[in-house]
Amino acid sequence: MPSPEDTALTGKATINDIARLTGVSKKTVSRVINNSPLVHPETREKVLALMKQLGYTPDPQARGLAFRRSFLIGLVYDNPTAQYIVNMQYGALDALRGSGYELVVHPCDSSKEDYIDGVRRFVQQQKLHGVILIPRVSEDEQLAAALRETGVRYVRIASIPLDAAAHMVVTQDRQASNEAANYLESLGHRTIGLITGPRRYRSTIERGGGFLAGLQARGIELPPEYIFEGGYTFDSGVTGAEYLLAKSPRPTAIFACNDEMAAGVYKAAMRRGLSIPGDLSVVGFDDSPLAAQLWPALTTIHSPTRDVGRQAAQMLLAEEAADSQTVAEPRTVRPQLVVRDSTQRPKAG
Numbered sequence: 001m002p003s004p005e006d007t008a009l010t011g012k013a014t015i016n017d018i019a020r021l022t023g024v025s026k027k028t029v030s031r032v033i034n035n036s037p038l039v040h041p042e043t044r045e046k047v048l049a050l051m052k053q054l055g056y057t058p059d060p061q062a063r064g065l066a067f068r069r070s071f072l073i074g075l076v077y078d079n080p081t082a083q084y085i086v087n088m089q090y091g092a093l094d095a096l097r098g099s100g101y102e103l104v105v106h107p108c109d110s111s112k113e114d115y116i117d118g119v120r121r122f123v124q125q126q127k128l129h130g131v132i133l134i135p136r137v138s139e140d141e142q143l144a145a146a147l148r149e150t151g152v153r154y155v156r157i158a159s160i161p162l163d164a165a166a167h168m169v170v171t172q173d174r175q176a177s178n179e180a181a182n183y184l185e186s187l188g189h190r191t192i193g194l195i196t197g198p199r200r201y202r203s204t205i206e207r208g209g210g211f212l213a214g215l216q217a218r219g220i221e222l223p224p225e226y227i228f229e230g231g232y233t234f235d236s237g238v239t240g241a242e243y244l245l246a247k248s249p250r251p252t253a254i255f256a257c258n259d260e261m262a263a264g265v266y267k268a269a270m271r272r273g274l275s276i277p278g279d280l281s282v283v284g285f286d287d288s289p290l291a292a293q294l295w296p297a298l299t300t301i302h303s304p305t306r307d308v309g310r311q312a313a314q315m316l317l318a319e320e321a322a323d324s325q326t327v328a329e330p331r332t333v334r335p336q337l338v339v340r341d342s343t344q345r346p347k348a349g
Contacts, residue, residue, distance in 0.1 A: 013054040022047050036071070036100065038317065070127040071101045073316055076119055077134045078110040081232055081260060083288040084305055088134055088157075091309025099317060101129065110136055116143050123152050130154060130316030132309070138162070139202045155312040159206035161330050168330035169312050173203055173285075174210035176301045176335035177255075180283050181214025183299075183337055184253045187345045189281060190220060193244035193251035195261050197232045204229075207257040207285060226251065230261045237264020245272055245280075252346035253281040259288045262298055262342075281343040285335075296341035303335045 015033075019026045024043060031039045032047045039047075050056075075092060077085055085105075092103050106122045108115045123131060130153035137143055138156040144163060147154045156163050159173040184192060194211060197204040208227070215222055228243050230236035237256055241264060244251050256262035262284030266276060274280050276296060284291060287302035311331050 013051075013056045017054070018047060018050055018056055022050055070129060072104050072126050072128050073101055073313060074123065074126065074128045074131040075103060075105045075134070076108060076122070076131055076137050077105070078108050078115075078137050079134060079232075081258060081286075081288075083290065084286065085134075087288075087305040088132075088309040091306035091311075092132060092313040094306070095310045095313035095317065101317065103313075104128075108137065110140060116140075116146050119143060120146050120150060123147065123150055128152055132312045132316070133157065135159075135203050136201050153316050155315050157308055157312060159203050162202075165330040166315070169308055169315070170330050170332045171203075171303065171308060172332055172334055173206040173303075174213075176303070176337070177207045177210030177257075177285070178214035178217075179337045180255055180285075180301060181211045182218065183339070184255065184281065184283065184343070185215060185218040185220060187253075187281070187343065189253040189346055191249050191251050191253075192220070192222060192226065193241075193247070193254040194222060194227045195230045195237060195240035195244070195254065195256040195265070196227065197230060197257045197261075199229060201232075204257065211255055211257075230256070230264075232258050232260060234260045234264045234267075237261030238267050239264070241265040241268030242271075245269070245274070251280070253283070253343070255283045255285075257285050259284040259286045259291050259298060259300055262300065263290055263294060266294060277342050277344040278347070281346070283343060287338055291338075291340070294342070299340045299343040300338055301335045302338045304333050308333055 015026055015029050019029045028039060028043065029047055032044050073092065073096060075089060079085055089103065096103060104126060106119065108118055131147060133154060133156045135158060138158050139162065144156060154167060155169060156167055157169045159171050161168050161170055194208060196208040212222055226244060226247065228240035230240045237260060240261065241254060244254060245268060254265050256265055262282055265282050269276055269280050276282055282298065284298050284300035287300045291298040291300045
């Protein structure tokens with residue numbers, strides 16, 4: 001460590017002096033000043049020691065110099081499932097705890113023409129360090145392009161890779177739905193109904209497509225009239241189940257592409273006097289708290305939403321997030337089938 005005499009300082013030390021004498025950039029010194037977690041501990045100690053030795057006191061303006069972002073991570077969403085949003089927030093907060101960063105949320109309506117401008121204003125006004133995008137906004141390439149223009153870090157959560165690996169957490173919904181199809185067919189179900197999400201969601205394509213492909217691989221072609229487009233809401237699950245249960249032959253099993261719609265299937269079945277699983281097997285997707293609260297408990301696909309949120313936030317805090325060339329493969333999570341009490345073999349005959 002140089003002594004004050006060695007520095008040849010003629011006046012009060014500056015951030016430029018600290019950077020020069022420690023051999024780091026002004027940006028790194030500014031990060032130390034702002035208590036950023038994005039500094040190696042040894043570098044932090046060296047910078048702090050020299051600042052103390054030289055009696056350096058940061059100028060208020062220096063706190064913004066070379067580090068023009070706040071210690072805020074944004075979560076942008078347009079998703080009708082409240083529990084999904086809550087789990088995602090919990091996961092992000094798990095990663096941010098103790099880091100000095102805080103989470104701010106921005107709900108939006110992606111069906112409105114000006115919603116991208118609204119997200120851009122949110123990012124710029126809050127001076128966000130990074131942004132987590134969850135479905136369906138994560139699937140919007142125009143939004144991703146707008147964030148790239150602002151220079152803010154971002155991570156997209158989606159069913160398939162849509163961007164460079166450094167910007168993606170992939171949830172592999174297709175493989176999970178394929179597993180649900182295999183399970184229902186293995187029980188002996190041949191007449192099956194499917195309630196999808198809105199077709200504009202990529203998760204709808206992946207969850208519904210994976211389920212249909214799984215059935216097809218086991219020799220079952222699902223007729224179009226046994227497929228209903230829902231809205232990922234309880235009410236759409238009720239409507240979809242009423243539509244499917246009116247078919248002849250009636251489905252012996254229904255796969256709903258999220259748990260809220262699966263809960264709607266329960267209501268429609270009850271209205272018709274059908275028992276679950278005696279008359280109708282039901283499978284959902286997400287494994288939200290609702291799945292275990294239903295009676296009988298819902299067989300569903302466990303989607304590790306909290307872990308997804310945690311991984312996304314960790315990526316935004318990592319140094320390599322600024323350089324997509326250092327990340328070869330996107331992070332992935334693998335949903336798994338959780339068998340409970342809402343499924344069994346269909347009645348004979």
